[in-house]
Amino acid sequence: MALTTAPNPTPPARSSARTPAKARGSGRMRHGEGLAGYVFLSPWLIGLMAITAIPMLLSLYLSFTNYDILTDLSDVEWVGLANYERMFTADPSYWHSVQVTLSFALIAVPLKLAAALGVALLLNRAWRGVGLFRGLFYLPSLLGGSVALAIVWVSMFNRDGAFNSLLSLFGIEGKPWVNDPGWALETLMVLAIWQFGAPMVIFLAGLKQVPTELYEAASVDGAGRIRQFVSVTLPMLSPVIFFNLVLETINGFQGFTAAFVLSNGTGGPVDATLMYTLNLYITGFTELDMGYASAMAWVFLIAIALITALFFSTGRFWVHYSDGDGN
Amino acid sequence: MHPATSPTANAPAARGHRTLHRRSMLRRLTAAAVALPLLLGAAACGGEEEGADPDAKVELSIFWWGGEARAKLTEEALALYTAEHPNVTFKKTWQANQGYFDKLATLTAGGDAPDIFQIDDNYLTEYASRKTTLDLNKFKDDGKLDVSKFPESLWQYGVVDGKLSGVAFGENTQGLVYNKTLLQKNGLPEPTTGMTWEAFIAWAANVSKTAKIPGTQDPSADYKAFWVWLRQQGKDLYKGKELGFTAEDVTRWFELWKGARAQGATPTPDVIHEGNVTDITKQLVVTGKAGTSWVWANQLPELKKNTKDELGVIAYPGDPSAQWARASMYFSVFQKSKHADVAVDVINFLANDPEAGKILGTDRGLPSNLDVRKAVSESVTDPAMKLSIQVESELGAKFGPSPQVPLKGHSKIRAELIKAAEEVQYGRQDPAKSAAAFLEICKSAIA
Numbered sequence: 001m002a003l004t005t006a007p008n009p010t011p012p013a014r015s016s017a018r019t020p021a022k023a024r025g026s027g028r029m030r031h032g033e034g035l036a037g038y039v040f041l042s043p044w045l046i047g048l049m050a051i052t053a054i055p056m057l058l059s060l061y062l063s064f065t066n067y068d069i070l071t072d073l074s075d076v077e078w079v080g081l082a083n084y085e086r087m088f089t090a091d092p093s094y095w096h097s098v099q100v101t102l103s104f105a106l107i108a109v110p111l112k113l114a115a116a117l118g119v120a121l122l123l124n125r126a127w128r129g130v131g132l133f134r135g136l137f138y139l140p141s142l143l144g145g146s147v148a149l150a151i152v153w154v155s156m157f158n159r160d161g162a163f164n165s166l167l168s169l170f171g172i173e174g175k176p177w178v179n180d181p182g183w184a185l186e187t188l189m190v191l192a193i194w195q196f197g198a199p200m201v202i203f204l205a206g207l208k209q210v211p212t213e214l215y216e217a218a219s220v221d222g223a224g225r226i227r228q229f230v231s232v233t234l235p236m237l238s239p240v241i242f243f244n245l246v247l248e249t250i251n252g253f254q255g256f257t258a259a260f261v262l263s264n265g266t267g268g269p270v271d272a273t274l275m276y277t278l279n280l281y282i283t284g285f286t287e288l289d290m291g292y293a294s295a296m297a298w299v300f301l302i303a304i305a306l307i308t309a310l311f312f313s314t315g316r317f318w319v320h321y322s323d324g325d326g327n
Numbered sequence: 328m329h330p331a332t333s334p335t336a337n338a339p340a341a342r343g344h345r346t347l348h349r350r351s352m353l354r355r356l357t358a359a360a361v362a363l364p365l366l367l368g369a370a371a372c373g374g375e376e377e378g379a380d381p382d383a384k385v386e387l388s389i390f391w392w393g394g395e396a397r398a399k400l401t402e403e404a405l406a407l408y409t410a411e412h413p414n415v416t417f418k419k420t421w422q423a424n425q426g427y428f429d430k431l432a433t434l435t436a437g438g439d440a441p442d443i444f445q446i447d448d449n450y451l452t453e454y455a456s457r458k459t460t461l462d463l464n465k466f467k468d469d470g471k472l473d474v475s476k477f478p479e480s481l482w483q484y485g486v487v488d489g490k491l492s493g494v495a496f497g498e499n500t501q502g503l504v505y506n507k508t509l510l511q512k513n514g515l516p517e518p519t520t521g522m523t524w525e526a527f528i529a530w531a532a533n534v535s536k537t538a539k540i541p542g543t544q545d546p547s548a549d550y551k552a553f554w555v556w557l558r559q560q561g562k563d564l565y566k567g568k569e570l571g572f573t574a575e576d577v578t579r580w581f582e583l584w585k586g587a588r589a590q591g592a593t594p595t596p597d598v599i600h601e602g603n604v605t606d607i608t609k610q611l612v613v614t615g616k617a618g619t620s621w622v623w624a625n626q627l628p629e630l631k632k633n634t635k636d637e638l639g640v641i642a643y644p645g646d647p648s649a650q651w652a653r654a655s656m657y658f659s660v661f662q663k664s665k666h667a668d669v670a671v672d673v674i675n676f677l678a679n680d681p682e683a684g685k686i687l688g689t690d691r692g693l694p695s696n697l698d699v700r701k702a703v704s705e706s707v708t709d710p711a712m713k714l715s716i717q718v719e720s721e722l723g724a725k726f727g728p729s730p731q732v733p734l735k736g737h738s739k740i741r742a743e744l745i746k747a748a749e750e751v752q753y754g755r756q757d758p759a760k761s762a763a764a765f766l767e768i769c770k771s772a773i774a
Contacts, residue, residue: 068457069432069433069435069436070432070435070436070453070454070457070459071457071458159597159598176595176597176598179596179597179598179600179601180597180753181749181753181755263604264425264604264605265425265426266604266742266745268600268603268604268745268746268749269596269597269600269749269753270746270749270750270753270755271746285428285429285432285433286428286429286738286742287738287739288432288453290436
């Protein structure tokens with residue numbers, strides 16, 4: 001700030017701090033810059049407070065109340081742990097949604113990562129036109145969690161959708177995939193797996209970082225392709241695998257859009273696609289049980305934090321950080 | 328930055344002063360961070376106070392669900408009001424039914440609910456019991472809101488716990504819509520009002536066999552069909568603050584349709600599911616996946632827009648006196664509206680003014696005001712609308728008394744009935760077990 005460059009009697013060293021370059025060494029100048037930093041940050045900081053931090057804390061408070069969204073905040077009743085008690089002891093549909101979400105994440109995430117890694121390995125070569133293929137494989141991810149994509153998915157996997165027409169060419173009679181309680185969630189998993197582009201690009205970047213000397217050394221030692229993959233590629237890639245795993249797991253747990261669109265916001269057929277976040281949404285906004293929904297959101301947040309912490313704590317056993325020289 | 332911009336920096340005890348300055352800056356920053364949302368909130372809640380001046384400029388917000396056709400009619404009727412009261416303008420918002428109530432709840436939570444909003448009997452009790460809707464009895468009593476031309480049972484269908492919480496805007500009743508063209512092409516008889524449920528199912532099974540299209544949508548997940556059937560058994564959906572039916576009733580209802588599926592009268596479960604969750608434009612009778620759909624009689628014109636086939640409409644099977652004149656929807660006033668007087672006047676205008684009535688037609692159901700209804704039915708030209716009015720008027724002569732407005736938790740019960748019925752349809756649960764589980768959920772939903 002301007003004031004630090006004003007005449008200053010003590011100490012002598014600081015009185016000479018008139019040029020910005022020297023001023024940066026001064027502690028007081030750092031304070032000044034820090035303040036300036038906060039001022040420049042303020043649009044974001046105010047946004048964080050107003051849009052994220054304050055509402056989050058409020059929702060923590062609401063999770064101990066019977067808030068129903070229509071009542072004034074000043075009229076809500078404190079119910080203690082009743083919402084949490086109900087969640088853990090008296091709400092079968094809650095546990096059903098937990099089960100749906102877990103099976104979605106446990107199946108879709110590993111398969112998605114495997115697909116991403118497999119395709120990345122194939123595309124990590126120098127053929128002509130490989131750039132085009134990289135682009136094509138990445139394309140589905142650009143569409144992200146879009147509503148339009150989910151609508152297309154529903155029409156493709158209907159009883160008379162494109163997928164069943166394809167099957168009928170081979171004489172196979174398809175199922176009403178999206179409208180069958182035994183298959184609706186699987187259809188959503190396929191959609192998630194198909195969007196493997198983002199982790200694939202990260203894998204590709206990781207593969208490029210593996211020093212070629214390692215492969216050369218390995219082949220001199222007589223290692224075949226599989227051995228090279230297991231002993232060189234995987235360990236060298238483990239930080240990237242770790243990164244993708246954490247990110248995709250969190251993404252997988254938060255899946256909402258596709259399930260919402262597929263089931264018209266009901267989680268059907270027969271709760272087959274009742275993902276945790278969808279259940280939360282229905283509880284809060286359709287059934288107006290916002291206090292209970294807030295409690296669900298906090299349990300969800302803690303659960304994801306715990307799972308992420310678990311990944312980090314196991315990471316040191318299998319994630320291999322090198323300094324880039326293969327040491 | 329330039330030194331001259333900060334005169335305080337010239338003070339002798341610059342160091343201490345600076346720290347102080349920084350602290351107070353930070354404090355002010357924090358204060359600003361806290362205050363800003365409050366200010367924004369206050370601005371949102373603020374708005375000008377209503378003066379005594381009747382010509383003061385007023386902007387009313389109004390929110391409804393519906394399609395484009397409804398939007399056009401409503402905007403036209405509101406423009407007519409503005410033409411007569413140039414000081415009153417409208418901030419109009421509308422959207423499809425799906426997601427409407429999520430949005431309304433969110434707006435209400437933010438203290439920013441529209442002055443006037445459309446609502447139906449699924450949510451009226453939820454909103455009224457939480458003091459979101461203004462009690463309109465006062466306006467009715469001093470003549471500012473005229474419901475004297477409404478059928479008595481119709482305006483009373485807006486009374487929750489003694490408070491007039493919504494003005495019935497349109498009357499409708501359950502209607503079984505069937506595909507006339509399909510029946511004629513196959514030389515099949517049309518269904519008739521008053522058929523027993525068994526006769527109807529046999530008729531539908533015959534349609535399936537001859538026309539190769541399932542005769543009827545399976546309504547076991549449809550609360551309004553279940554409701555009519557219950558009333559024919561001398562039961563009801565609600566009695567006072569309790570449920571009006573038992574698990575055995577639900578079991579018998581599920582068994583009835585399990586039998587129908589066995590006879591081939593209804594589609595496969597996935598097609599039934601499609602009909603259960605999609606909106607009016609994709610009901611099975613218009614997508615050609617079934618011969619009939621279970622809807623509200625006033626929805627016939629909307630259905631007709633989505634098919635080339637001729638459609639007919641009758642009452643649900645069984646004794647038609649189990650059906651009633653239901654308020655298809657209401658207009659309510661937000662309890663904290665700054666312009667409640669004007670808002671009530673607008674609703675009064677939309678409901679009773681002959682010109683506005685002519686514009687709005689039967690889009691929201693038969694007009695509540697009987698004079699307007701008469702004028703509208705005489706001037707209607709759209710054949711589907713004509714038929715819907717004719718059938719509703721015929722049925723009107725046979726109606727029984729209206730049930731009470733559904734309890735809080737009604738929308739949850741509707742959603743749970745779909746799940747319970749689908750468990751049975753997909754063959755994942757037998758009727759009795761599914762019915763028992765459903766009843767438990769219902770009990771906790773209305774508690």
